[in-house]
Amino acid sequence: MINFSKTFLAIGLLSALGTTQATASDVTEPNSPLVLESLFSELASEPIYGETALELLEQLKTKHYASIEINDNFSSLLFDQYLDALDGSKLYFLAEDVQKIARYRYTLDNSLSAGNVEPGFEIYNLYHKRVIERLIYSIDRIENAVPQMDFTIDEYLLLDRENEPFAATTAELDEVWRKRIKNSVLSLRLTGDDEEEIVEKLSKRYRNQLSQVLKTNGKDVFQTYLSKVAATVDPHTSYFSPRDSENFNMGLSLSLQGIGAQLT
Structure with missing residues (x-):
């Protein structure tokens, strides 16, 4: 039997699938309105994802x-x-979620086993929605509540x-995040930043995070899910899409060449 311990398992997946989710507004623009309904849309699976999941299971079994x-x-x-990979810090999901x-x-x-990754x-879609929220x-809070802190x-x-435990209510989770934001504001105050600089820095930081979250696509979700499928078998086994597998092998090749070895 082939030993796949501490290796990465990659199975074919069409790289053309999973285009970036479009948004109606530029969320990185300071003070631009942010409405959940206009920013969140569900990320969809593709038929080939189920086929690839079946092939992954077969590879893992044999x-x-x-x-x-x-x-x-x-x-x-x-x-x-x-669940731990998505929200191990208990910052997004509610207990009811x-x-x-x-x-x-x-x-x-x-x-x-039926080729269904839905x-x-x-x-993930519920997690994605909660992160945006x-x-x-x-x-x-950063753009409107800093002066009142x-x-x-x-x-x-x-x-x-x-x-x-996961927060029981939205209000309870709001309180966690209120303190997180306040802590970030305090940290910048201690470096000597004034209120305007603090708001500008934190607004830019969180808006950039939101922009990155909104770029998540179906292929990202699929890779995250199948990576956990593989890791459930063995923590040193993961799933790479073809492009990520190619990048990993290229990086490994460069590393080995750098120590006098050549990967073929």
């Missing part, structure tokens, strides 16, 4: 050193890994939220 069974246990592990998508915990194996897309909230009161921000 060529990976680890013996695996695609069953409910595998599905549950995949669900946890995917996790309850909603938990219906897939023991069925992802069945879907994948559950992975549905989970959080960035809109942050930008609004009170730095004379004692407040505490938990930086590592990995072991925290």
Whole structure:
């Protein structure tokens, strides 16, 4: 049996699929209005994604050193890994969101075995929507609420939220993000920036983040999902699209040549 431990598994995928999502406005423009309904649209799967998922499963079953069974246990592990990859810091999903998508915990194996990656897309689309919501909230506070921030009161921000529960309400999550923004403002104040400079820097930072998020396409979602499928089998195994695989091999070749070896 071929040993794929600590290697990267790449299976063919048409690079032409998965075009960038278009937006109606330039979100990087300071103080430009940000409306969720005009920025968010669901990212769609393609038929070839299901075909590629089936081929990946076959490769993992027949060529990976680890013996695996695609069953409910595998599905549950995949669900946890995917959720952790998307929102391990508990900054985007609400508890009710996790309850909603938990219906897939023991069925992802069945879907994948049938060449169906829609559950992975549905989970990601909810995450994608929540990320946009959080960035809109942050930008609004940065551009409109900095003058009202009170730095004379004692407040505490938990930086590592990995072991925290998901927020029960939007208001609870707003409070987490309010403190995060306030902490960013305070950090810049301590470097000597004035209020105008702080607003300008943070607005640019978060608007650029939003712009990058809006460039996410279906191929990105698919690669993220299948990478977690592969990692569920072995943490050192991943899925690369053809272009990413080519870039990885090129970088590896250059590295090996740099130490006197040549990759053929």
